[in-house]
Amino acid sequence: MKTAVVVFPGVNCEHDVVHAITALGGEAELVWHRETDLSEFDGAILPGGFAHGDALRTGAIARFSPAMKEVERLAGEGAPVLGICNGWQVLCESGLIPGAHIANRDLSFICRFVEVEVVDTDSVLTRGTEVGQRIRIPLNSYEGNWVDPSNEGRVVMRYVDDPNGSQGRAAAVTSAAGNVVGVMPHPERATDALLGSTDGLVLLESFLNSLVPA
């Protein structure tokens, strides 16, 4: 089973995601954003970075990339779709996850380990976790401050403290169906003890275990 890691121009976490997925025995492949056919893939990850330099709004331009039509198709078919950091912002802009992102409350870029808590296990990201489980994982964003006037987004992980002002301290949010998830901290950065934490493994495993052959 194969996961497409969609590369928009300006994205930079794509190799890290492939590295982490592969280390877990999964299969991941980089897909350029102009690709129009993802039929050979069973799920998709939108990695972190600065798609189109965050011009206009984070994720605003990326959502129009041809590959996103296919991501939307996958999402519609119930396949696992994960947006990490900037990837989550793209999912919001394309309407696959409610809400949008604005600048962090304190207007500064935040790169550090934070603690998050699982509040809902019904998602492709949290399936393998338990409610109340604490996860130590690096945050790395300027626009991590999620707002959702519709209150339709389902929060699956919360920050233990409140680093950026995100609504409901949301660190990860899922679509109603639970197969499309946006997460602000970087699971792929918490997959090696040498680098400070392995707490991200369970999240990526959940994603991989949610893949079903197309």
Next chain:
Amino acid sequence: MKVTVTIDRRPEIADPEGTTVLRALHDLGFTEATAVRMDRVIHMDVDGDDPEIVRARVTEMCRQLLANPVLEDFEIEVSR
């Protein structure tokens, strides 16, 4: 034609930049400032000779790309 699109963040949406600037103004002694909202202006040159058609097209650009309905309202001014 010259087109000016003003993109204002909805009042109910937080504006961390505005809040920070207001605090900074107070620190500098500009206490008479009581509210600050930071918004965006997009200046465009658009080919076309019928202002109405241009406005319609730019409205479409705003709907699709330039403004995010979750966060923002937009206003369009067309001039020669």
Next chain:
Amino acid sequence: MKVTVTIDRRPEIADPEGTTVLRALHDLGFTEATAVRMDRVIHMDVDGDDPEIVRARVTEMCRQLLANPVLEDFEIEVSR
């Protein structure tokens, strides 16, 4: 009073964001757009009843904080 400060990047200063947005508009088929500049507008409420004094103070705010004199020009509108 309501004050609107429009902050425009000097014409000779590059505007990478505008360039990217223009490219995106073309990708979406809005080929009539020929130039895009991304600028900022600040909406403020300022206490005071003499528009001239308010304007003077806001000018000072721009000089000290709101605008970057090296890159930007600003324009101030005061209304009730």
Next chain:
Amino acid sequence: MSTATKPGSFRNENSNLRPTAEGVHRLLGMTDEEYESVVGILGRDPRPAELAMYSVMWSEHCSYKSSRRHLGRFPTEADWVVVGPGENAGVVDLGDGWLAAIRIESHNHPSFVEPYQGAATGVGGILRDVFTMGARPIALWDQIRFGPLDEPKNRYLFKGVVSGIAGYGNAVGVPTVGGEVEFDPCYSGNPLVNVMCLGILRRDQLVLGTAGAPGSIAVLLGKATGRDGIGGASVLASASFDEGSGEKRPAVQVGDPFEEKKLIEACLELYEKGLVVGVQDLGAAGLSCATSEPAGRAGVGMNVDLDAVHTRETGMTAPELLMSESQERMMAFVAPENVDAVLAIADKWEIDSAVVGEVKAGKTLTIKYQDELVAEVPAASLADDAPLYDRPSARPDWLDGVQARDFDGASLDIAETLLALLADPGIGSSAWVHEQYDHMLFLNTVVGPGSDGNLLRIKGTDKAMAVSTDGNGRLCYLDPRIGSQRLVYEAALNVAVTGARPLAVVDNLNFGNPEKPEVMWQFIESVEGMSEACEVLEIPVVGGNVSFYNETEGVDIHPTPVVGLLGLADPAPADPPRLSRAEPGMEIWEVGPVASSNLAGSSVQRLFGELGGKPTAPDPAAAKRSIDLAAVLAHQAAVLHDISDGGLAVALAEICIASGVGAAVHADHPFNEDPHRFLVVAAAGTLDLPEDFARRIGSIGGDVITINDSVVQLTPASDRWHNALPDAVAG
């Protein structure tokens, strides 16, 4: 060329001279003698575009005319050096087919003019120097120096520079994994912003800045050209075209990390597919350099058509096109049959490209614009015939007086002094800075910011690269030679405590006005000191940068050489020492020479607004011994921490704060900063250390830091250390 301090055009910016036909070269920062040698080379008066090219290529920044003869002093040879000074970046062999490319640059004056964009474009420039070599940039370091933060202007500059580095580095997708911050009044009117970049590449991907053989095609990649950073050219243009109206200030360069990110990926794909014969980045002296240098290096000529250059602004003149410092541009030299493939890759990555020239036999660089011959010069002359100055140097007469001052630390209250040091923004936690930087991207950062040295693993091997950057203007002010020696030794010790052995050095020489004999003397002494230390450690200097004219109102900054040292840990420690690994019951050792009472140039002196005395000279034998010992202990001990700013007291406090546990030690001179010393923390009885070189000074435990009989509570110590910088920034 990358864009650092450019004395010539910097003076022009402030010049209110009116351009006159014959004085134009002066407005461009050229002396009459320099102008005459251009006439000599060409055998005629230069055309405006030619004058523009010589003026930028012969500027201090590009030609190193004041420093070149002294830089020759640096040792540059070693078996593992693949590319030494002279190219865009130094390249060393890491084994297993891996090479590392490293380079450091300054962006001091641009950052003073516009801190955010100045710092941002500095990052962009140093990245290009590294990926020009065929390497993928994998890490950045920033060495930044400002006046005290109690002045609003300094806070503005500091915040602007940090967000500029964050804004560009994070978005371009290269982690900033370390650096240093120093505050001193001497930088108030002239902050220092240095940035260093490290890249890695496979041996077969190495690319040089050569134009290749006649027939190869010059393809300009990336950003459209505008009037960015042009001081002189517009003056020149208006002088020769519309008399008088020469007052245009140069447009501040605006960084575009998105464009650079695409440029990096596009270039790396070109290298992978072997589609280029050479590459040259465009920075200072833009097209003038990117055409003449590669041609000169290859001993060929070139025809260039300026009409083909894609521009952002209309009506640009030939001199403007040739001098523009527009960012995010690269010149690729390509065999004719590969041009289409190159243009296709540029399209894929959504960057602009243009065929702008062709390499010719002979040695002449011929440039046409709007059907007019605008330049016809010997390509190599722009670089090779640049003026070379032997500026007079003299030991400052004030130095004896300064070195004679003595400062007695004996009466210091240890607890009070330690708390005061921890609250110093230059010593307290740098989290306020490095948490604004993505320092984790690429999953290599084993030891990140906030440690002595950084350790970056090389995936797929058991090796890791270790890097430390060090500068100390105060020490170098008191004795530039000793100060510079100590920088090299400190950097080497910093990489050793991560388990690595020193491989190579890059340096950034930030000095005052070289036309002053005292400054020239400081410069020469510093180069000498650095060279001596490198010779002792048998490591080469593989690259660097010189920034002169760091002065305000005639007052020069402290001489501030900055050293970047690359080391290799092979194998890397399985569980590297960390400040946070101390546990109750562990032993604390001090390794190295015994501390003296000398506080010359120390942080304690700074606390008291004092700067005087003669710093302790390094001891080469001791230096080698502690570096070797540290590299071994890094595989055994829980914590290794080098003793520098704030002495043993601060080093110990940092361990206690990071590990959340107290300690008790005895130390005769807890604030002394003598070189070659470090602390070791390890489980009792697990280490055997040479009695003549290591002293057991205490143990870990409790919730207070006890030094001799002075006691400091851990919590207030920790709070001071954590809040020092944030509080200072808040003003």
